[in-house]
Amino acid sequence: MSSNPAARRRPTHRKGRPTLTRESVGRAALDFLDHHGPAELTMRSLAADLGVSPRALYNYVEDRRDLLTVAAELFESEWRPPELESGRWRESLRAYCRALRAHYRSHPGMTTLALTENITMARHPAMLRNVDTLIGFFEAVGLSLPDAYRACMETIRLVAGFVELQDIVYDRPPAHVDPADLAQFPPPWLRPKDPENSEGSGSSNASEGPEPVGDLPHLARLGELEPDSPDTLFAFSLDILVEGIAARAARSGE
């Protein structure tokens, strides 16, 4: 077992802590996102987390963009998709999307970070296999090959978009928003404004006029109903997706 000389070249520890590697710093960056917002992830804060100087990170990644690319690859490589069965395909697709949503939520901000830094995701071989499997699934459901690809992309985009645009606000409420507001439905900023306190809304110049909200009849009725949970909202999105695909499959089946 010690016949491979290359295996002994690098020590596994240094100064009491494990030796850094390209993977371990990427892993640290990914884990950092579980507890901090994307903006807090800096070379310096990550180095402090690892107990090294900022300069040390540059021995393993080229720059911050490269670091985030590694983190994105690790993020994709740890995605374990559930089985897809083309019989009872509706429930199968729903379960797949619920699992994918949980995956994205487990490292919130990774997608947003990739967007701001112009990092192309879906490069990891594991992700390629998943995409291929998903396309095969949609073909088995009855879509043409091009439609199966489009459906695959639409599915991933729906889940990623839901997590980044909807879940993140609930999972990590911004500091300036009252947490109690987030439990409400519709969100308070979708409610018609109380005409009492129309003053003091920040903009003090009257040049553009008060710009009254006017009637918002449907939102007003919504305010009296029970709030939607994010899970309910997500279930609705899945319904639209599933039935939309079913209609498409029925059409190309003719």
Add this chain to the structure above:
Amino acid sequence: MSSNPAARRRPTHRKGRPTLTRESVGRAALDFLDHHGPAELTMRSLAADLGVSPRALYNYVEDRRDLLTVAAELFESEWRPPELESGRWRESLRAYCRALRAHYRSHPGMTTLALTENITMARHPAMLRNVDTLIGFFEAVGLSLPDAYRACMETIRLVAGFVELQDIVYDRPPAHVDPADLAQFPPPWLRPKDPENSEGSGSSNASEGPEPVGDLPHLARLGELEPDSPDTLFAFSLDILVEGIAARAARSGE
């Protein structure tokens, strides 16, 4: 016409350039995004664009977050939705979504910027009216009031997600990606790797093994087809949405 003394209080020009206002600096920030990436939008670069010192901006906005909030509000206020007609509702919804996509694309990165800075969008009164109108439209199509709200949110999320996750890569190709690759379908990173040049793929440590891509049968067949344009991809997403909503409306109509 000069009877209002308040109208004369602020000069309209100073040192040959128009006086700054809260709106004008927000407008400048929004326009900045048309020509530059979100990361380039800094207090200093924007001040240089306006011909003032960075400190001058702080007389009109509290900080960078506040500046981006103003820009987001302006972005929403300039959205002019097309008419929605509940008769021929499918084509009407499609046209609405196409216009909304064009709106988001006209200021690329605004949504991503709002995400990274934790800025809650849809605060502008004009946006409230639009949401209310869209909910009314979906009710007229045959959805229940809660479903109409969910469909409204799903519609906006679909368009915003498509622009940020799909269009931006085409409209603003990242510097490190070959532009020719973007015209291909599927993207090159979705193609099975050529076994010839499996060497030199960046990661030089063999500790994790070569991790072969293996068979990607559906992606391989896709590689021989004509690439999808973003418009084609978007049209497919709209088909899924429209037919999904139609199925939902038919079900609640019973």
Add this chain to the structure above:
DNA sequence: ACCTGAACACCGTTCAAGT
């Protein structure tokens, strides 16, 4: 081979003066 510490050019933001 891998690390530290100092340094550079940036960034957001604030302070002390100018007019």
Add this chain to the structure above:
DNA sequence: ACCTGAACACCGTTCAAGT
């Protein structure tokens, strides 16, 4: 009232040494 210029604490990144 609104601006400038200098300054502060950050950031990514690099250089020159250390071991």
